Amino acid sequence: xxxxxxxxxxxxxxxxxxxxxxxxxxxxxxxxxxxxxxxxxxxxxxxxxxxxxxxxxxxxxxxxxxxxxxxxxxxxxxxxxxxxxxxxxxxxxxxxxxxxxxxxxxxxxxxxxxxxxxxxxxxxxxxxxxxxxxxxxxxxxxxxxxxxxxxxxxxxxxxxxxx
Numbered sequence: 679x680x681x682x683x684x685x686x687x688x689x690x691x692x693x694x695x696x697x698x699x700x701x702x703x704x705x706x707x708x709x710x711x712x713x714x715x716x717x718x719x720x721x722x723x724x725x726x727x728x729x730x731x732x733x734x735x736x737x738x739x740x741x742x743x744x745x746x747x748x749x750x751x752x753x754x755x756x757x758x759x760x761x762x763x764x765x766x767x768x769x770x771x772x773x774x775x776x777x778x779x780x781x782x783x784x785x786x787x788x789x790x791x792x793x794x795x796x797x798x799x800x801x802x803x804x805x806x807x808x809x810x811x812x813x814x815x816x817x818x819x820x821x822x823x824x825x826x827x828x829x830x831x832x833x834x835x836x837x838x839x840x841x
Contacts, residue, residue: 717751717837719751719830719833719834719837720830720834721834722827722830722831722834723827724808724809724827724831726808727805727808727809727827727828727831728831729808730801730804730805730807730808730831731805731831731832731834731835732835733797733801733804734798734801734802734805734832734835734836734839735835735838735839736801737795737796737797737798737801737839738795738798738835738836738839738840739839741794741795743794743795744840744841745840746794746795747836747837747839747840748836748837748840750832750836751833751836751837751840752833754829754830754832754833754836755829755830755833757779757780757829758825758826758829758830758833761776761817761822761825761826761829762822762826770817770825771816771817772814772815772816772817773810773811773813773814773815773817773821773825774814776806776810776817776825776828776829777803777806777807780802780803780806780829780832781799781803802832805828805831805832805835806825806828806829806832808828809824809825809827809828809829809831810824810825810828
């Protein structure tokens with residue numbers, strides 16, 4: 679019977695903890711490690727692309743929303759890696775598909791950013807256009823490299839705008 683009473687007391691304690699959800703982080707004390715999201719990305723080398731990326735930074739800094747900018751940064755890095763590695767499978771075959779991926783970036787992350795950042799979509803599109811142009815053409819090896827550079831420039835801009 680004694681073992682049953684201990685189990686009942688333990689079960690009651692767990693139920694109370696589950697209902698009250700007390701904050702246990704103070705047990706770790708002030709010396710607990712802080713999570714810091716630091717990522718240094720190279721600045722774009724193409725001056726036209728950098729100029730457009732600087733406009734993205736201005737939009738993001740004006741909003742003050744650092745977490746959205748970091749999520750967009752990570753998405754653009756992933757898109758750049760997809761385009762870079764996509765030479766054989768060719769999921770992304772032309773410039774229009776890259777522009778479409780750029781326009782769907784916020785939707786893909788479910789960021790709910792529509793109307794939240796005035797001019798962000800326009801400025802991000804201008805970075806892509808500066809990198810790969812406005813024509814709808816198949817991606818050559820050279821154009822694929824430029825597309826990767828453009829997406830990396832967007833990631834750099836988002837990263838810089840999140841600081």
